Amino acid sequence: MSDDAAAREPVRLEVEDGVAVLRLDRPKVNALNADLQRRIGLAAAECGERDDIAAVVLSGGERVFAAGADIHEMAGLGYPEMVARSSALQDAFTAVSRIPKPVVAAVNGYALGGGCELALCADVRIAAVDATLGQPEILLGIIPGAGGTQRLTRLVGPSRAKDLIFTGRFVGAAEALAIGLVDQMVAAEDVLPTALAWARQFVGGPALALRAAKECVDRGGDVDLETGLQLERMQFAALFATEDQAIGMRSFLEHGPGQARFAGR
Structure with a gap:
């Protein structure tokens, strides 16, 4: 075009x-x-x-x-x-x-x-x-x-x-x-x-964590508290399978908060 x-x-x-x-x-x-x-x-x-x-x-x-x-x-x-x-x-x-x-x-x-x-x-x-x-x-x-x-x-x-x-x-x-x-x-x-x-500010951020946070807030507002907490728990645990979680926690331990360079995976 x-x-x-x-x-x-x-x-x-x-x-x-x-x-x-x-x-x-x-x-x-x-x-x-x-x-x-x-x-x-x-x-x-x-x-x-x-x-x-x-x-x-x-x-x-x-x-x-x-x-x-x-x-x-x-x-x-x-x-x-x-x-x-x-x-x-x-x-x-x-x-x-x-x-x-x-x-x-x-x-x-x-x-x-x-x-x-x-x-x-x-x-x-x-x-x-x-x-x-x-x-x-x-x-x-x-x-x-x-x-x-x-x-x-x-x-x-x-x-x-x-x-x-x-x-x-x-x-x-x-x-x-x-x-x-x-x-x-x-x-x-x-x-x-x-x-x-x-x-x-979100460029280079933890894309999967941002996605999970948005889904928890948006979907959680439409259900009862117990169901919303279950959704949060499942998303929270799932993020421990991501590369960004490993990067973020390792960076925190080595350099302090806010220094991580995430991979978006």
Whole structure:
């Protein structure tokens, strides 16, 4: 593919020095139509499969993360069509949430509806000071359909999630930070550099341990404590079969903490 053709792709995966930027580029506001959703799912799967990717940054660019679903595409659909379409939508976003590596969303501008739901699929969210987030689907006579009622509730709690979903109101970055919807607020020009810096710390890290930690946290939150502890115990023990465990413990004994150079195996 030529550079010009690649530049026109609505979803691009740009990998440099172990960090992937999964970039949305569908002018003007990255409206999430069916094609964009499908491409996001495929890019997420590729991030999980590639050994040269240690961490992932989700970005919509400098002006907007994603302003929501493509309403022009959805407005004429009925129940039979949306049954199939909603399944594909959730599958695409679930693929992002299941990338077995650290994922950070770099949120500039608007992250509304499906855009907010996509950001919720990341492990960490870094927002511009002038970013705006929300789940305004109720204003269209519908509800969030790409994980908003579930991931938002797990992140900020049921009362705050209901407030945002019932009213459809937008929240600025400061309020989003206060309620735990985002994890860090920085100047607009610093969003992507800050996200990249967060992602880079995992390059050369213990890839299998990071994968196990993410699975324990994510899957453990959906089960009872006893089952979650069993999952943790099994993952903990399994890591003693890895080369990284031997490297990490040997390095600790010989050089102290934080000096290990892991093999990713």
